[in-house]
Amino acid sequence: xxxxxxxxxxxxxxxxxxxxxxxxxxxxxxxxxxxxxxxxxxxxxxxxxxxxxxxxxxxxxxxxxxxxxxxxxxxxxxxxxxxxxxxxxxxxxxxxxxxxxxxxxxxxxxxxxxxxxxxxxxxxxxxxxxxxx
Numbered sequence: 728x729x730x731x732x733x734x735x736x737x738x739x740x741x742x743x744x745x746x747x748x749x750x751x752x753x754x755x756x757x758x759x760x761x762x763x764x765x766x767x768x769x770x771x772x773x774x775x776x777x778x779x780x781x782x783x784x785x786x787x788x789x790x791x792x793x794x795x796x797x798x799x800x801x802x803x804x805x806x807x808x809x810x811x812x813x814x815x816x817x818x819x820x821x822x823x824x825x826x827x828x829x830x831x832x833x834x835x836x837x838x839x840x841x842x843x844x845x846x847x848x849x850x851x852x853x854x855x856x857x858x859x860x
Contacts, residue, residue, distance in 0.1 A: 728769075729850055731786075732761040738855030746774035792826035798822055 729735065734744040744750070753774040759767040770814045775781075791807035801818035804811055832838035841847070 728759065728767050729853065732763055732765045732767070734762045735755070735849070735853065736760045738853050738856035740859070742858040742860070743773075748774065752858065757853070759853065779799075780788045829840050 738757065738759045740755060742752040742755045744752050745754045753772070755771045757767075757769050761767070771776055781793060782796045782798045784797065791805065794804040794806075795802070801816050803814040803816070805814065806812075821827075824839035826841055833840045836860060
């Protein structure tokens, strides 16, 4: 979301170990207020019951919404004025593949850096805001 909406004004979160099955936190909730006025709210539950997993992102705007899955359904759903259009695309075998390819190209001297150190540090800061105790 940082890539799409830019600089962050404030970020908060909660991380907890709900299931007690292992030491790591298995429930994380994060909220961001971007300087553009966009508000983000996300939840990541790593102890959800089998069959109840959900991978979906929705971006709501004044005229409609865009919905998409990161790992599962290779469609983007665009709703405007109550009408929904599904835009299909070919699913990637590995969702990280495009950024990995761009990073390799950069280190081989064949392309620009796909993510600056500053952007990477900011994303890590956001993760820390979500998971800080």
